[in-house]
Amino acid sequence: MSTRRNKQPTIIDIAEVAGVSKSTVARALSGSPHIGEKTRERVLSAVRALGYERNHLAHSLRSGKTGLIGLVIPDIANPFWAEVARGAQDAAAASGASLLIFSSDWDPDREAHHLRALRQARVDGAIVNPVADNVDGLGRFGLPVVLIGSSAERFPELSSVGSDIAQGVALGLDHLASLGHHRPALLVGSANRLARVRFMRVVHDYCIAHDIDPATLVIEEGSYTVESGRAAMLRLLERDPKAARCVFAANDLMALGALLAVREAGLRCPDDISILGFDGIPAAAFSDPGLTTIEKPARTIGVEGMRLLTETIEGQLEHRRVLLDCALTSRGSLASTNDSPTRLMAVGSN
Amino acid sequence: MSTRRNKQPTIIDIAEVAGVSKSTVARALSGSPHIGEKTRERVLSAVRALGYERNHLAHSLRSGKTGLIGLVIPDIANPFWAEVARGAQDAAAASGASLLIFSSDWDPDREAHHLRALRQARVDGAIVNPVADNVDGLGRFGLPVVLIGSSAERFPELSSVGSDIAQGVALGLDHLASLGHHRPALLVGSANRLARVRFMRVVHDYCIAHDIDPATLVIEEGSYTVESGRAAMLRLLERDPKAARCVFAANDLMALGALLAVREAGLRCPDDISILGFDGIPAAAFSDPGLTTIEKPARTIGVEGMRLLTETIEGQLEHRRVLLDCALTSRGSLASTNDSPTRLMAVGSN
DNA sequence: ATCTCGTTTGGTAACGTTCCCAAAAATGGG
DNA sequence: CCCATTTTTGGGAACGTTACCAAACGAGAT
Numbered sequence: 001m002s003t004r005r006n007k008q009p010t011i012i013d014i015a016e017v018a019g020v021s022k023s024t025v026a027r028a029l030s031g032s033p034h035i036g037e038k039t040r041e042r043v044l045s046a047v048r049a050l051g052y053e054r055n056h057l058a059h060s061l062r063s064g065k066t067g068l069i070g071l072v073i074p075d076i077a078n079p080f081w082a083e084v085a086r087g088a089q090d091a092a093a094a095s096g097a098s099l100l101i102f103s104s105d106w107d108p109d110r111e112a113h114h115l116r117a118l119r120q121a122r123v124d125g126a127i128v129n130p131v132a133d134n135v136d137g138l139g140r141f142g143l144p145v146v147l148i149g150s151s152a153e154r155f156p157e158l159s160s161v162g163s164d165i166a167q168g169v170a171l172g173l174d175h176l177a178s179l180g181h182h183r184p185a186l187l188v189g190s191a192n193r194l195a196r197v198r199f200m201r202v203v204h205d206y207c208i209a210h211d212i213d214p215a216t217l218v219i220e221e222g223s224y225t226v227e228s229g230r231a232a233m234l235r236l237l238e239r240d241p242k243a244a245r246c247v248f249a250a251n252d253l254m255a256l257g258a259l260l261a262v263r264e265a266g267l268r269c270p271d272d273i274s275i276l277g278f279d280g281i282p283a284a285a286f287s288d289p290g291l292t293t294i295e296k297p298a299r300t301i302g303v304e305g306m307r308l309l310t311e312t313i314e315g316q317l318e319h320r321r322v323l324l325d326c327a328l329t330s331r332g333s334l335a336s337t338n339d340s341p342t343r344l345m346a347v348g349s350n
Numbered sequence: 351m352s353t354r355r356n357k358q359p360t361i362i363d364i365a366e367v368a369g370v371s372k373s374t375v376a377r378a379l380s381g382s383p384h385i386g387e388k389t390r391e392r393v394l395s396a397v398r399a400l401g402y403e404r405n406h407l408a409h410s411l412r413s414g415k416t417g418l419i420g421l422v423i424p425d426i427a428n429p430f431w432a433e434v435a436r437g438a439q440d441a442a443a444a445s446g447a448s449l450l451i452f453s454s455d456w457d458p459d460r461e462a463h464h465l466r467a468l469r470q471a472r473v474d475g476a477i478v479n480p481v482a483d484n485v486d487g488l489g490r491f492g493l494p495v496v497l498i499g500s501s502a503e504r505f506p507e508l509s510s511v512g513s514d515i516a517q518g519v520a521l522g523l524d525h526l527a528s529l530g531h532h533r534p535a536l537l538v539g540s541a542n543r544l545a546r547v548r549f550m551r552v553v554h555d556y557c558i559a560h561d562i563d564p565a566t567l568v569i570e571e572g573s574y575t576v577e578s579g580r581a582a583m584l585r586l587l588e589r590d591p592k593a594a595r596c597v598f599a600a601n602d603l604m605a606l607g608a609l610l611a612v613r614e615a616g617l618r619c620p621d622d623i624s625i626l627g628f629d630g631i632p633a634a635a636f637s638d639p640g641l642t643t644i645e646k647p648a649r650t651i652g653v654e655g656m657r658l659l660t661e662t663i664e665g666q667l668e669h670r671r672v673l674l675d676c677a678l679t680s681r682g683s684l685a686s687t688n689d690s691p692t693r694l695m696a697v698g699s700n
Numbered sequence: 701a702t703c704t705c706g707t708t709t710g711g712t713a714a715c716g717t718t719c720c721c722a723a724a725a726a727t728g729g730g
Numbered sequence: 731c732c733c734a735t736t737t738t739t740g741g742g743a744a745c746g747t748t749a750c751c752a753a754a755c756g757a758g759a760t
Contacts, residue, residue: 058746086427288638408716
């Protein structure tokens with residue numbers, strides 16, 4: 001009946017040492033007022049002596065709360081999502097919760113698999129960036145959920161936090177227009193991805209509002225990777241070397257790829273071709289020229305997502321949709337159309 | 351006594367529906383052979399009908415295994431560690447485990463805090479990149495641990511997996527020597543960081559072995575960030591503009607910072623100054639010129655760490671130290687000393 | 701001294717599993 | 731058709747915690 005060796009002590013061990021019942025130990029540990037001052041001291045010193053740490057599993061099983069939060073994002077190795085994860089993690093740590101992080105790789109099957117794992121782990125809730133079109137999987141998740149990122153608006157009945165793409169795109173297109181680029185070529189993502197549809201719709205709306213015929217825009221398709229951006233830019237240059245003076249990419253990786261392609265083609269950015277990115281990944285600061293980009297508030301998305309989820313779990317919040325503003329980060333990849341038109345000739349003849 | 355509404359069903363609910371005892375349900379679920387074929391069918395169809403999912407908490411409490419693995423790294427938003435995390439996560443997912451990821455921010459207190467949280471969550475084991483000098487915290491962790499990264503050798507009694515820095519540094523210095531750079535300037539990390547000490551020792555050993563006096567090496571200190579690398583490079587150029595023809599940075603971020611500083615100073619890489627990085631972060635591919643770097647097998651470190659940990663947990667493995675080879679990724683930031691000496695003049699007079 | 705009231709304590713039943721042991725049912729041989 | 735043996739099933743107890751209820755205790759009022 002003595003303290004078991006080689007195992008973590010339980011409240012029963014404590015009770016034995018302190019000479020009280022386990023109920024009393026539980027009271028001392030939970031800071032209940034219904035306990036004498038000297039007994040509390042005795043229990044707490046026994047706790048210190050044995051190095052007791054409460055078994056979170058048993059606590060969770062009894063109380064129904066695990067202190068675990070699920071985070072399902074496309075790819076933790078992707079700098080944007082890593083930043084979101086960091087924000088969520090900081091917020092979670094601040095409220096004493098732990099994060100279970102999963103990468104879905106934009107695969108609905110994997111997402112469903114991870115959601116199931118989260119439910120079985122009895123997480124208190126989850127923050128999810130839902131992939132394309134599995135409406136049902138999320139619907140029957142049955143736990144508090146906060147959606148993050150672009151595709152959140154597909155589920156208007158769930159709380160969500162994302163960056164305001166419409167505001168970001170408008171910010172970018174306004175800025176490009178102010179430099180004289182009224183009809184930038186677009187580097188968009190794969191046709192089957194929701195983000196592409198949304199990006200296109202926002203651009204379309206902007207064009208309508210600004211008396212530009214959307215049909216006249218030059219569009220190339222990539223898959224959100226550097227390599228696909230490079231290939232798309234090469235296709236663009238091949239299609240019409242002179243037409244593309246300005247490119248607006250739907251994410252920074254493709255923009256950086258475009259930058260590589262421009263250099264590869266013997267052209268210069270921004271002198272010959274201006275490039276505007278979207279996301280604000282750290283790597284955009286290290287390119288030459290530095291990539292001017294519309295920066296999504298990645299870390300804040302994680303923090304706010306966690307905050308919304310906490311409130312949802314505590315039942316204080318019925319439903320909310322948070323849209324965070326994007327910001328323009330100017331580096332060197334944009335030039336005005338009035339700048340050195342001769343330069344284009346010089347390099348073109350090179 | 352009927353199925354509770356609005357709650358996840360338990361094996362008791364299943365037992366009721368299938369008209370058997372909970373023991374029988376447990377047997378059907380665990381695939382035990384001691385059960386009749388038709389009863390198993392009946393139970394399983396009840397499981398499907400109710401949408402039962404086993405409560406992982408109760409299972410863990412009873413069995414003593416949680417299927418949770420802790421991962422403590424300096425910063426999940428750091429591309430190198432994000433890549434490690436991805437590798438660990440893939441390996442974990444393959445064996446049905448879930449990862450609890452924590453960022454220590456190189457702070458021993460945070461690390462200790464996270465290790466305590468992991469112990470309370472009753473994780474089956476942990477993969478840790480230990481920060482500087484808290485030998486004790488890890489020693490009394492009391493759970494299976496695998497160390498990853500550079501500082502692992504501080505704890506020779508624990509299994510660990512890391513990249514072979516000595517091999518990587520030798521690879522880099524050999525390569526630089528083959529280009530005529532026999533005495534590269536060194537951009538190292540903060541003096542209080544273990545990684546810096548190790549890097550320096552390896553360089554020292556290499557120099558002794560190659561008849562180079564280590565004392566003649568020019569050394570600048572940064573703190574593993576782009577900005578600190580930029581500042582260090584600027585100091586280096588100020589110290590002696592002509593001396594530094596080649597810089598070997600202890601990590602890629604500082605190398606990229608150095609690249610920015612070189613450009614800022616009106617010089618060119620690699621024509622005027624060669625830069626070699628260390629790590630192999632994705633961003634190194636997007637700079638101009640692309641950063642030649644010694645690439646650590648980040649993702650493999652995560653995968654192998656997870657593999658070692660699994661074996662340790664299962665008791666198959668007593669102790670092992672795995673060292674993975676680094677690889678040289680050549681991009682464009684290195685030039686031979688024989689290349690265009692006139693170029694230096696031309697730019698220098700610019 | 702007795703009674704009441706408030707504080708402090710212990711006992712016990714959950715939470716949902718798994719595991720062991722014994723009871724029941726099915727099988728086979730005489 | 732009965733007994734021995736195997737297969738299948740049910741009834742607990744346990745994992746470590748929390749929560750509720752009742753018992754014990756002291757103190758103050760009568």
